[in-house]
Amino acid sequence: MSTLTVPAIKGDATHRGEFMVVIAALLFGLNGTVSKLVLHAGLPPMRFTEIRSGGAFLCLLAYALVRRPASLKISRHQLGFLVLYGIAGFAGVQVFYFIAISRLPVGIGLLLEFTAPILITLYVRFVRKEHVKSRMWAALVLAISGLILVAQVWNGLTLDGIGLIAGGIASVSLAIYYLLGEHGVGIRDTTSLTAWAFGFATAFWAIVQPLWTFPIHLMSKQVSLGGRFADLHAPFWTFIVVVVLFGTVAPFVLVVGALRHTSPARTAMIGMLEPVFASIVAWWWIGESLSIVQIIGGIVVLTGIALAETAR
Template sequence: MIMSRYKGYVMVVVAASLWGISGTAAQHLFQHFNVEMGWLVTIRLLASGMLFLLLGMIGGKRQAVWDIWKSKYTIFHFVLFGLFGMLGVQFTYFAAIEAGNAAVATLLQYAAPVIIMGYYLLKLRKFPNRFEITAVFLTLMGTFLLLTDGAPQTLAVSKEGFLWGILSALALAFYTLYSDKLVREFDSIIVVGWGMMIGGLALCPVYPPGLQTLASLDFTAVLMILFVIIFGTLIPFYLFIDSMRYITPKESSLLSCTEPLSSVISSVFWLGVSFGMYQGIGAIGIISMVIILTISPKQVESGTVTMDEMDTRFS
């Protein structure tokens, strides 16, 4: 039993670390190989979506994979989720990386739990408790320090990078809230698979996934693109989902803080991204916010909204 729990811990840490490193790999592709951001998002969504749906069919869910197209109601919700949830998260996150850097983009995206918390507080007409007030303070403080590195008169991150990062957090909040009703009815792999396929197909007219673009890149760039698709999407998602057999969603949420840490570390040591002392403090503040929301006994009284329901993965 204990070994199984440790296995679950390792699976989540590896998954979150791969997510963080894949963001840094995407930044490297944008900066050193001139890979178009929209094209990479299209390729990632289509390739990963097909792989997830294939996994669903191999796993004995062949009929379930196609069940979403039997009802206009279900089709509507999947299209909405694919466009504004999955595509929204992926596009804004990669745009934040392109305009800024992977470390800051990942950290800004981690404001999503506070946005979700605020949504539930408004919905249930509740006042925030001390945990929630602390979480909001840490988020605001962390974001301020990330943007200014302790010097309010200057910006350590571009305005475009900040804007896309905040939009990424909003998209992730919508993604998390909206996917809840879908994963209650369909398998998680099917939900994410179709979400990615719908989002990728929607981008095709704007960013055609032509193979000629791939052929024009050198071998190193192609390997990095495959890393973003396989090791940055397919494998970590599978590990994260499978870890639920061994540990609780609350534990997985806490351990997923490895993602911004791996993003910061890989950005600094791989890409040589400058990360000031106050930005480091800001990063600690945002990560602490996630930990506080995870360990708090109850996020919204009577609504029983916990980090189990505010889990921001599946992206």
């Protein structure tokens, strides 16, 4: 390849991939508010990640067994890759992000994770030795600047060293997720690739946090929908179902599938829409207000993404 796009895939296919990433970012953004309700209901972050991974694995495994059971076969030379992809790409992003935000303001943790596009661009330029158009660098500067405004990182009063390291590792994990995903879609179909990645991530969590210690009693708890829907309640397990199906399975499959049509760098850039969508949903649903600075930041992020779209 000579540019950040995949030469063999052009036109409508590329636009289809970009559209898939936008929808995934929207679903992840919606999932942010739902996840906040789950966490406030008493489920620890690590347990939440464990049940997300496990639920997604079971859903995708069942789908693959019904539609194409042969696709689940793992060859010996693919095993190591799938283990790495599941742990470093799927489990890694979540665990290090949660460590970061447990020691840093959430805005700073989010900003650190979303520096992944910069790492991908540097990897493409200096490791793959591929040409990167100057507009992509300008787009990255705009996108990161916009995220700084959206996250309002200057509100953080202290910067914990371990938190900063964890946030940096989360960014590396996110970059690995995109880059390994690009390779993975070349050797496996999207469903089985995502299923096994979640499977090995689940195995990792099962070792760290044995499943028999899961707080199962929470499942029957009645939880308020919060914000403008505070008077409405639903069983805790329904929130988990929504998170697994629409906040995990659907967006992850969309992103992995999109990597068949667009490059990891562009996929990561468009993925920066997630915090913008998340802020809008949180404002509308639970009343987390957006300041003028945050709105300007969202516009700057969108401008950066639009500029990246011209860097073909």
